[in-house]
Amino acid sequence: MNTVAELTPREYYRLPWSLTDNAISWLEVTDDCNLECEGCYRPHLKNHKSLAQIAEELSVFKARRKSDCMSIAGGDPLVHPQIVEIVKMVKDGGWKPIINTNGLALGRKLLRKLKEAGAYGFTFHIDTTQVRSDSKADNENEHNALRLKFAQMLAEEGGLACSFNQTVSVDTLDQVKDSMAWAQQHPDIVHTMVFILFRTPELFGDFEVHANGIPVDITNTYERPDWGGDSMLKAKDVVAKIQELDADYQPSAYLSGDQDPNSTKWLVASRLASKKRGFGYVGPKFMETIQVANHFFKGTWLSYTDPKSNRMGRLTMSFFSLIDGRVRSIAKRYLRTLLKSPSSLFDRIHLQTFMIIQPVDVMPDGRTNMCDGCPDMTVHEGELYWSCRLEEIKEHGCFLQGRKPQVCPNAAQSPTRH
Numbered sequence: 185m186n187t188v189a190e191l192t193p194r195e196y197y198r199l200p201w202s203l204t205d206n207a208i209s210w211l212e213v214t215d216d217c218n219l220e221c222e223g224c225y226r227p228h229l230k231n232h233k234s235l236a237q238i239a240e241e242l243s244v245f246k247a248r249r250k251s252d253c254m255s256i257a258g259g260d261p262l263v264h265p266q267i268v269e270i271v272k273m274v275k276d277g278g279w280k281p282i283i284n285t286n287g288l289a290l291g292r293k294l295l296r297k298l299k300e301a302g303a304y305g306f307t308f309h310i311d312t313t314q315v316r317s318d319s320k321a322d323n324e325n326e327h328n329a330l331r332l333k334f335a336q337m338l339a340e341e342g343g344l345a346c347s348f349n350q351t352v353s354v355d356t357l358d359q360v361k362d363s364m365a366w367a368q369q370h371p372d373i374v375h376t377m378v379f380i381l382f383r384t385p386e387l388f389g390d391f392e393v394h395a396n397g398i399p400v401d402i403t404n405t406y407e408r409p410d411w412g413g414d415s416m417l418k419a420k421d422v423v424a425k426i427q428e429l430d431a432d433y434q435p436s437a438y439l440s441g442d443q444d445p446n447s448t449k450w451l452v453a454s455r456l457a458s459k460k461r462g463f464g465y466v467g468p469k470f471m472e473t474i475q476v477a478n479h480f481f482k483g484t485w486l487s488y489t490d491p492k493s494n495r496m497g498r499l500t501m502s503f504f505s506l507i508d509g510r511v512r513s514i515a516k517r518y519l520r521t522l523l524k525s526p527s528s529l530f531d532r533i534h535l536q537t538f539m540i541i542q543p544v545d546v547m548p549d550g551r552t553n554m555c556d557g558c559p560d561m562t563v564h565e566g567e568l569y570w571s572c573r574l575e576e577i578k579e580h581g582c583f584l585q586g587r588k589p590q591v592c593p594n595a596a597q598s599p600t601r602h
Contacts, residue, residue, distance in 0.1 A: 189424040193448050197437040197468035200475060200485060201557035203568070207487035208559035209251040209279070210571045213238060213270055214259040219286045221313040222411045223351070223382060225575050232264050235273070241563040242277050248568060249561065252484035253304065254279035257562075257571070262289035268301045275302025282307060282345070282488055287334050288318065295341055305345025305488050307378070308334050312359075313351050313411060324350065325362035332370070339373040345488045347376035352422060353384075354413035360422055361429040364538070368430070371457045371534035375494055381417045383543035383572070391550050391586025395576070402584065405575055419448045419542045426538070432464050433538075434510070437471040442556035443547055449555040451540040456497045456514050458531040463517045466535075467510030470500075487559070489535075497533025543572060550586035 201207055215229040233241075245251065254274045261267055262285050274281040283298065284307045310319070310327050319330040331348055338344045350363055360379055367377040383406070393402050426433045433453060441447035455465045478486035501518060504511040521528050545553050554570055562571040569577055576584050 189420045189427060191420050191423060191435070191448055191451070193438050193440065193446060195468070196435055196451075197471040197475075199437050199439050199450070199452070199471075199557065200479075201439065201559060203557065203561065204248060205250045205485065206557060206559055206561070207251065207485040208253045208255055208282075209245050209249055210255045210257055210560040210562040211238070211241060211245070211270075211274065212257050212259070212562050212571065212574075213261050213267070214264045216263050217259040217286075218263055218288050219260065219314055219316065221286075221309075221351075223313055223384075223406075225383075225406055225572070226259060227575075228259070232266075235266060235269060238270055238273060240566075242273065244563045244566055244568070246277065250484055251279060252478070252482075253282050253487040255282045255284050255307070255560065257284040260285050260289065262287075262294070268294075268297050271298055271301040271303050275304075280304035280488060282347075284309065284349075286310065286314065286316075287330075288316070290334070290337075292337065292341075295337065299341060299344060303344065304490070305347065305375075306334070306338060307347040307349055307376075309349040309351075310334075311350040311352075312356060323362070324356065324359035325366070328363070328366040331363075331366065331374075335370060335373040339491075343491060345375050345490060346373060347378060347488070348374065349378045349380055351382050352379050352417060353382040353411060354415050354417055355411065357417065357421060357425055360425045364426055364429055367536070367538070368455075368457065368462060369459070371455075371536040372459060372495075372532065374536065375489075375491065376537045376539065378539045378541060379422050380541045381419070381422070381543055382412050384412045384414075384416055386414065387416055387544065388546055388584075388586045390589070391546065392589050393584050394587050395580035395584055396582050400580060400584065405579055405584075416545065417542075418545075419451045419540045422540045423451070430462070432462065434465045434467075436466055436468045436510070439558075440556050441545075441553035443551050443553040445556075447542070447545070447553060448540075449542050450559070451542075452537065453539075454535055454537045456500060456511075456518075456533055456535055458497075458528070458533055460528070460531060461521065463521070463533070464514040465510060466500075466504070466514070467508045469508040470504050470511055473504070473507060494535045495532055497535060500535060501533070546586050550588065552583065552585065 321327040437452040439450035501515040
């Protein structure tokens with residue numbers, strides 16, 4: 185593995201999201217899926233939730249958690265026969281509906297219906313963990329043609345936020361550069377790129393895994409595919425890889441862990457760029473201002489933004505140069521570009537975001553370090569849980585914990601007497 189970047193979270197803006205006041209919530213409408221992904225922790229069960237069940241879960245969110253967006257997930261939510269009605273329910277409830285899907289079931293007719301029902305955007309999960317009928321790819325670079333197809337589909341429909349998720353393991357780490365380079369070529373239609381680090385069962389290391397104090401086998405809970413490699417990544421590993429491609433890359437905001445405040449569980453970087461060139465990455469004051477302003481005027485922390493806002497790059501430079509040092513540097517670089525090439529004045533400037541999500545990790549004493557202020561909290565039997573570990577709740581009734589193996593004293597040795 186190449187040089188690892190040193191992250192300095194105290195220099196970034198700590199996103200103010202919390203359990204009860206968050207930018208996003210996570211609604212799971214089915215466990216059914218039309219695709220097999222290596223390492224997926226969700227069983228494929230044909231258990232579509234009824235509209236009544238979904239209404240009940242939305243009422244729990246409404247009572248316990250204020251959010252800007254609602255991620256509609258699964259399984260794959262597009263296989264739910266009433267997905268259009270679900271999107272409308274979410275929209276009518278006051279959330280921005282974001283559909284998390286692999287895209288296999290998405291055609292233009294369904295896309296139009298979902299938009300009419302109130303869909304705000306889509307997050308497409310596409311990567312080499314999947315064996316897809318629509319992309320015979322052996323690496324992430326070969327999947328970029330499929331990513332572009334979906335980005336163009338949303339752009340042609342208009343007014344929809346477009347994001348992509350990609351799972352990353354130690355064996356596919358170097359391919360982050362291919363996906364990053366592709367996304368940077370399309371800042372007008374690819375609004376967000378998210379790299380999600382693979383959670384291997386080896387995360388517990390030498391610990392015995394316990395549920396309610398009883399040792400358990402997690403083989404059935406978490407698959408250990410060959411694709412996942414034999415070690416865990418940290419956010420800083422991906423940062424270092426991105427900086428090999430783009431030396432200007434700098435994060436500006438983060439979420440820490442609930443046990444380790446120095447960990448970077450969600451790491452956010454946003455750049456201003458035209459289709460021809462990038463001008464740099466915004467700083468923490470930019471992130472702080474838009475979060476606080478959104479909460480002040482709309483009552484929620486901000487997550488997804490609409491494509492129209494992402495196209496207001498020049499206005500962003502003009503306003504935020506007053507308060508954000510990095511944006512001032514971006515504006516200076518942009519002005520130098522105009523002096524060299526005045527025709528660049530006609531190139532639209534876009535805001536594009538890149539995120540790195542680091543999964544649960546285990547502390548030296550066996551405690552699990554989760555996202556503090558997790559945006560992906562979901563509802564199960566009337567309670568809120570981290571969605572990424574919901575299978576532990578379903579199978580064991582609690583979150584798993586690591587314990588050091590008990591070492592029995594050697595019976596041949598006699599205790600020392602004093």
